[in-house]
Amino acid sequence: MPMKVGVARETAAGERRVALVPEALGKLTAAGLEILVEAGAGAGAAIPDQAFVDAGARIVGTDELYAASDVILRVQKPAGPEIGRLRAGQAVVGLLAPLIDPSLMESLASAGVTAVSLDAIPRTLSRAQTMDALSSQANVGGYKAVLIAANAYGRYLPMLTTAAGTAKPANVLILGIGVAGLQAIGTARRLGAVVSAYDVRPETAEQAQSLGAKFVKLRTSIDATGAGGYARELTADERASQQAELNEVIAGQDIVITTAQVPGRKPPLLVTADAVRAMRSGSVIVDMAASALGGNCELSRAGETITTDNGVEIIAPDNLPASMPASSSQFYARNISSLLLNMTKDGSLHLDFEEEVTRATVITHGGAVVSEAVLKLLAPAGANA
Numbered sequence: 001m002p003m004k005v006g007v008a009r010e011t012a013a014g015e016r017r018v019a020l021v022p023e024a025l026g027k028l029t030a031a032g033l034e035i036l037v038e039a040g041a042g043a044g045a046a047i048p049d050q051a052f053v054d055a056g057a058r059i060v061g062t063d064e065l066y067a068a069s070d071v072i073l074r075v076q077k078p079a080g081p082e083i084g085r086l087r088a089g090q091a092v093v094g095l096l097a098p099l100i101d102p103s104l105m106e107s108l109a110s111a112g113v114t115a116v117s118l119d120a121i122p123r124t125l126s127r128a129q130t131m132d133a134l135s136s137q138a139n140v141g142g143y144k145a146v147l148i149a150a151n152a153y154g155r156y157l158p159m160l161t162t163a164a165g166t167a168k169p170a171n172v173l174i175l176g177i178g179v180a181g182l183q184a185i186g187t188a189r190r191l192g193a194v195v196s197a198y199d200v201r202p203e204t205a206e207q208a209q210s211l212g213a214k215f216v217k218l219r220t221s222i223d224a225t226g227a228g229g230y231a232r233e234l235t236a237d238e239r240a241s242q243q244a245e246l247n248e249v250i251a252g253q254d255i256v257i258t259t260a261q262v263p264g265r266k267p268p269l270l271v272t273a274d275a276v277r278a279m280r281s282g283s284v285i286v287d288m289a290a291s292a293l294g295g296n297c298e299l300s301r302a303g304e305t306i307t308t309d310n311g312v313e314i315i316a317p318d319n320l321p322a323s324m325p326a327s328s329s330q331f332y333a334r335n336i337s338s339l340l341l342n343m344t345k346d347g348s349l350h351l352d353f354e355e356e357v358t359r360a361t362v363i364t365h366g367g368a369v370v371s372e373a374v375l376k377l378l379a380p381a382g383a384n385a
């Protein structure tokens with residue numbers, strides 16, 4: 001019997017993405033997989049059920065999806081009643097955020113569910129690039145952050161000379177030059193802004209410059225290159241010297257877009273309340289790192305837009321990829337199908353724990369949590385000391 005792969009309808013508030021798009025079905029059906037799609041799964045991304053049917057899928061109700069599928073594909077982690085619907089021997093694949101919600105992984109393990117998380121893909125492994133959903137979604141986020149900033153800014157971004165006067169180009173600063181930051185640089189440049197960018201990993205200077213941004217070099221040089229291509233957390237001294245110098249740079253900006261993250265930690269504070277007070281009225285900050293943990297801007301509030309007393313608008317958008325659902329789903333579908341095919345042999349799921357991507361992304365299997373990082377978080381305090 002061919003392995004049945006089910007595409008779940010996302011239920012998280014504001015989530016408009018879907019794990020597979022019709023164009024991605026061909027490769028999966030060619031590998032002998034049967035695709036079931038929960039009715040309405042593509043609606044948020046403007047993909048009608050019929051488009052999935054035309055691409056070879058069968059539309060099913062929620063009960064059948066969970067009962068019949070061997071593997072459930074989704075974008076966000078299952079929540080509420082969806083958790084109870086998953087059953088022993090079934091696999092669920094998505095951006096499951098196992099490090100943020102390790103207890104969900106424990107529940108899935110004890111229910112005998114195999115959990116595979118796309119956010120655990122080794123980022124620097126070139127073979128895994130097609131599966132890198134963090135990158136594809138950060139790319140959408142970086143692009144969208146610039147459009148949101150441009151929309152909120154009451155002036156032109158490009159320099160403009162007209163019979164009615166001249167517009168100066170906007171100064172845009174991008175803090176954090178990872179995947180989102182690079183896309184934000186490119187997008188702001190295409191809109192004609194004067195772009196500068198800053199990161200604590202020195203190798204990003206050349207990448208920013210190649211996209212037309214000026215790299216902000218602080219007098220105190222900091223190299224915070226960490227493991228796996230990520231940044232490490234700064235020491236208190238490094239933070240203090242960085243802050244003072246960054247404040248001067250921020251004061252001259254019309255738009256600041258912040259994207260800085262440190263894996264598993266609270267995002268670094270880069271734009272303090274003092275720095276915001278020194279900005280001109282009408283300036284805009286978009287804090288892409290804002291979450292319940294805090295953001296890169298001291299004053300941002302996740303999911304909200306606020307205007308300070310000195311007229312600076314601070315936007316902390318929630319789930320930017322969901323605001324461009326057709327493209328984000330198209331890229332996500334490519335990521336998740338590449339990962340699934342990597343774990344499929346002769347039409348069925350085949351987990352080879354000797355293989356690097358499988359070892360990194362399978363979080364629960366055979367009734368147990370198998371991810372070291374998640375096990376560490378679940379251990380009683382002190383057990384790993």
Ligand code: NAD
Pocket residue numbers: 123124125126129132134135138175176177178179180181198199200201204228229230231232234259260261262263268270
């Ligand atoms: P991220 O979302 O973890 O962080 C965004 C950026 O914030 C990073 O560039 C980081 O250095 C920066 N940052 C952290 N603390 C900072 C601070 N105090 N001040 C200023 N900047 C700070 O990063 P990401 O976009 O997920 O990328 C992570 C890494 O993975 C990068 O090295 C990226 O190049 C790499 N990557 C590699 C591949 C590949 O080789 N195939 C693909 C995707 C990403």
